[in-house]
Amino acid sequence: MIKQPILEMINIKKSFPGVKALKGVNLRAYSGEVMALLGENGAGKSTLMKILSGVYKKDEGSIKINGKEVEIQGIKHAEELGVSIIHQELSLLSNLTIYENLFLGHEITSSMFKLNKNEMIKRTEELLKKFDFNISPKTLVKELTVGEMQMIEIIKATSKNSKIIVMDEPTTALTDVETKKLFEIIRQLKEQGVAIIYISHRMEEIYEICDRVTVLRDGEFIGEELLSNVDKEKLISMMVGRKLEEQFPYRKANLGDIALEVNNVCMGKKLKDISFKLRKGEILGIAGLMGSGRTELAKLIFGEYKKTGGEIFVEGKKVEIRSPKDAIESGIAYLSEDRKKEGLVLNLTVLHNMSLANLKRYEGRGFRINKEMELRDCEEYTKKLSIKTSSPYQIIKNLSGGNQQKVILAKWLLNSPNILIIDEPTRGIDVGAKKEIYELLNELKAQGKAIMMISSDMEEILGISDRIIVMHEGKISGELTREEANQETIMKYAVGITN
Amino acid sequence: MSNIKAFVIKFKSLIGLIALCVIISIITPRFLNINNILNVLTQVSVNAIIAIGMSFVILTGGIDLSVGSILAISGAVAASIYIKTHSLFLALAVSIIIGALIGLINGALVSRGKIQPFIVTLATMTIFRGVTYVYTNGTPISGLLGKFSFIGNAKIIGIPFPVIITAIVFVITWYLINETRYGRYVYALGGNEDSARLSGINTEKIKTTVYLISGIAAAISGIIVTSRIGSASPNAGSGYELDAIAAVVLGGTSLSGGEGSITGTIIGAMIIGVLNNGLNLMNVSPFYQSIVKGLVILLAVLLDKKNKK
Ligand SMILES: Nc1ncnc2c1ncn2[C@@H]1O[C@H](COP(=O)(O)OP(=O)(O)OP(=O)(O)O)[C@@H](O)[C@H]1O
Numbered sequence: 001m002i003k004q005p006i007l008e009m010i011n012i013k014k015s016f017p018g019v020k021a022l023k024g025v026n027l028r029a030y031s032g033e034v035m036a037l038l039g040e041n042g043a044g045k046s047t048l049m050k051i052l053s054g055v056y057k058k059d060e061g062s063i064k065i066n067g068k069e070v071e072i073q074g075i076k077h078a079e080e081l082g083v084s085i086i087h088q089e090l091s092l093l094s095n096l097t098i099y100e101n102l103f104l105g106h107e108i109t110s111s112m113f114k115l116n117k118n119e120m121i122k123r124t125e126e127l128l129k130k131f132d133f134n135i136s137p138k139t140l141v142k143e144l145t146v147g148e149m150q151m152i153e154i155i156k157a158t159s160k161n162s163k164i165i166v167m168d169e170p171t172t173a174l175t176d177v178e179t180k181k182l183f184e185i186i187r188q189l190k191e192q193g194v195a196i197i198y199i200s201h202r203m204e205e206i207y208e209i210c211d212r213v214t215v216l217r218d219g220e221f222i223g224e225e226l227l228s229n230v231d232k233e234k235l236i237s238m239m240v241g242r243k244l245e246e247q248f249p250y251r252k253a254n255l256g257d258i259a260l261e262v263n264n265v266c267m268g269k270k271l272k273d274i275s276f277k278l279r280k281g282e283i284l285g286i287a288g289l290m291g292s293g294r295t296e297l298a299k300l301i302f303g304e305y306k307k308t309g310g311e312i313f314v315e316g317k318k319v320e321i322r323s324p325k326d327a328i329e330s331g332i333a334y335l336s337e338d339r340k341k342e343g344l345v346l347n348l349t350v351l352h353n354m355s356l357a358n359l360k361r362y363e364g365r366g367f368r369i370n371k372e373m374e375l376r377d378c379e380e381y382t383k384k385l386s387i388k389t390s391s392p393y394q395i396i397k398n399l400s401g402g403n404q405q406k407v408i409l410a411k412w413l414l415n416s417p418n419i420l421i422i423d424e425p426t427r428g429i430d431v432g433a434k435k436e437i438y439e440l441l442n443e444l445k446a447q448g449k450a451i452m453m454i455s456s457d458m459e460e461i462l463g464i465s466d467r468i469i470v471m472h473e474g475k476i477s478g479e480l481t482r483e484e485a486n487q488e489t490i491m492k493y494a495v496g497i498t499n
Numbered sequence: 500m501s502n503i504k505a506f507v508i509k510f511k512s513l514i515g516l517i518a519l520c521v522i523i524s525i526i527t528p529r530f531l532n533i534n535n536i537l538n539v540l541t542q543v544s545v546n547a548i549i550a551i552g553m554s555f556v557i558l559t560g561g562i563d564l565s566v567g568s569i570l571a572i573s574g575a576v577a578a579s580i581y582i583k584t585h586s587l588f589l590a591l592a593v594s595i596i597i598g599a600l601i602g603l604i605n606g607a608l609v610s611r612g613k614i615q616p617f618i619v620t621l622a623t624m625t626i627f628r629g630v631t632y633v634y635t636n637g638t639p640i641s642g643l644l645g646k647f648s649f650i651g652n653a654k655i656i657g658i659p660f661p662v663i664i665t666a667i668v669f670v671i672t673w674y675l676i677n678e679t680r681y682g683r684y685v686y687a688l689g690g691n692e693d694s695a696r697l698s699g700i701n702t703e704k705i706k707t708t709v710y711l712i713s714g715i716a717a718a719i720s721g722i723i724v725t726s727r728i729g730s731a732s733p734n735a736g737s738g739y740e741l742d743a744i745a746a747v748v749l750g751g752t753s754l755s756g757g758e759g760s761i762t763g764t765i766i767g768a769m770i771i772g773v774l775n776n777g778l779n780l781m782n783v784s785p786f787y788q789s790i791v792k793g794l795v796i797l798l799a800v801l802l803d804k805k806n807k808k
């Protein structure tokens with residue numbers, strides 16, 4: 001018997017000024033199943049889901065829910081139709097508490113419009129417990145880490161008793177443990193007959209949790225398959241339109257002098273007695289669980305945080321870095337893990353975002369910025385990283401998530417630092433582009449640049465690092481050469497089992 | 500179709516200004532008259548200069564309420580120094596330095612002290628109004644003749660000198676905001692302070708200097724006002740901050756920072772000036788003028804919001 005889909009989106013089209021984002025796309029979802037939605041950065045996945053959830057209006061096409069054609073009027077209407085979504089970009093209100101966010105627009109009132117706070121707090125507590133999330137409902141959202149915020153988004157979406165739940169890259173900011181928990185919840189939802197649409201660039205996840213897959217490319221519908229019928233290679237070639245060999249192109253390092261030396265550095269309780277060396281021509285992978293102090297270490301080196309002890313040497317000279325500005329002047333660059341909060345200026349153009357850290361070099365006579373040069377560099381990197389944008393003057397807010405990430409990466413590559421610290425560099429980036437980025441890192445390495453790469457993507461760490469440091473609770477718990485390293489030993493060090 | 504719409508959105512303030520001029524000149528033929536136009540431009544210059552300074556502050560997401568008081572104190576200081584020394588240069592230099600210093604105080608309190616701009620400048624607005632009263636003993640400083648009255652009243656090839664000053668201020672600030680690193684940093688800071696800092700921008704310095712610019716602009720306006728009237732009143736400039744903010748908003752700059760332009764601000768100031776002039780020519784009572792001005796601001800902001808959706 002052929003299963004009837006609960007949701008059918010047929011021949012959906014959508015254009016933005018200068019961009020045809022969707023050129024006639026189909027998508028179905030089935031009760032009790034997870035449909036993966038795959039495609040390169042800018043393929044149109046988020047746009048399609050925003051149409052389903054009432055954020056955008058479609059230009060053409062039809063949507064059927066339970067066989068009945070519907071015209072989705074807006075976000076509220078989509079929710080009434082039983083659709084809820086976890087957006088790729090976090091949409092919580094950071095100055096409100098967790099429970100206020102969870103009940104936003106669905107507040108519980110007692111008599112006379114008075115908010116029933118106790119009831120909301122109680123229910124929030126129950127929801128949090130269901131996810132083993134140990135935190136007070138009265139915590140302000142701005143005090144949470146990106147991963148915790150993502151968990152709240154997930155809890156929010158699953159608490160509405162929806163029939164169809166869309167998850168747009170839900171795991172990009174989650175720890176392994178959190179991801180496992182999410183998958184448990186997804187399995188529960190499946191048993192309850194919920195249809196889930198799942199977007200991710202992580203192939204392992206797709207095979208672990210999804211039943212079927214729909215692939216988009218450049219706004220076109222490529223196909224729908226049962227996952228049991230297609231292997232990874234086939235999927236990738238459906239996505240990128242060609243075969244992709246060697247996902248992790250490793251090149252042997254040609255080690256030079258010491259570029260960065262960190263000696264007994266401490267920062268309160270967050271970092272304890274950190275010492276390591278980074279050589280020119282080397283990619284040093286920093287592994288560890290979320291919260292192990294990796295980002296703190298990076299930001300400390302970059303001058304965003306102050307150390308409470310220890311010394312830092314750049315090319316053999318002791319340095320006192322007091323601000324990111326100092327760090328950049330010493331030849332250090334830092335790509336943040338949180339592109340929306342610490343990477344992008346959302347209302348500026350692609351061009352201005354990309355040049356922001358590099359304007360000094362375009363400065364000509366009369367302090368005038370040489371705009372031709374600026375544009376030339378922007379176009380060069382747009383091509384190099386295959387950034388999909390209608391023009392350099394496009395507001396970066398309008399780019400797809402992965403393409404925004406590429407712009408921020410381009411900003412720091414353009415800065416051409418001697419020491420490049422990258423924090424989750426390929427977060428939200430598609431398989432094809434990932435490989436291009438690894439090639440670029442290899443190229444930098446060959447030029448004698450020193451690279452420190454923080455990543456929670458185990459394959460990435462193992463695939464392109466020359467050496468790996470593992471952190472646990474603010475300390476370095478282990479160091480491994482490329483040859484020694486494997487998933488098990490890294491995990492062992494990451495959870496703090498030494499010897 | 501969408502091209503026309505994009506055009507309208509881009510030049511909405513200018514289109515609004517032109518429409519306003521057309522309407523007024525249909526109602527009263529006295530509007531389109533070279534003398535009247537020059538008169539409007541002269542009247543607009545004081546607000547325009549303050550509003551340009553204000554634009555820098557608002558682009559970073561701040562606000563400067565102290566401009567009216569800065570205008571008063573720098574006008575008073577210029578007047579008294581000129582009367583004592585008869586040195587125009589000294590009078591102007593000290594006056595502008597005072598504006599700059601007050602701006603620096605605002606800037607330091609906002610950036611280093613991390614106090615909200617609204618509160619900082621509300622306080623300095625009150626303080627320096629008081630200082631002006633103390634300095635002038637509460638009475639206007641008058642008797643400003645000679646070279647000093649040139650600034651506000653002279654014409655060069657038929658163009659009133661305040662208009663020329665405004666043009667110069669506009670050109671310099673336009674260059675600063677559109678052509679230099681500094682301008683980019685102002686926008687980036689207003690758009691996302693964390694991203695700006697992590698891109699190596701000294702955000703404290705940028706924050707401080709926008710108030711400095713606003714202070715200098717207010718001082719220049721103070722000199723013009725004092726020169727035009729021929730005396731420095733301790734009440735001078737009170738309420739001017741609101742006209743300046745209105746001009747910035749009418750020019751399409753967002754109060755939350757990061758979006759807007761100096762050109763828009765000039766147009767915004769012109770809209771207010773033309774509206775005032777038109778209502779005067781039509782003999783509308785000042786009470787009603789105030790109502791109309793408020794409604795125009797609301798209408799403009801509402802239209803802007805609708806376009807953004
Ligand atoms: N509001 C908008 N204005 C203009 N263009 C837009 C807008 N939203 C999306 N686009 C464009 O539509 C295309 C599809 O974007 P979309 O966000 O759907 O991609 P995606 O498949 O989700 O990619 P990613 O994997 O990077 O998240 C991109 O080229 C993007 O630049």
Ligand SMILES: [Mg+2]
Nearest residue numbers: 046088400401
């Ligand atoms: Mg997306």
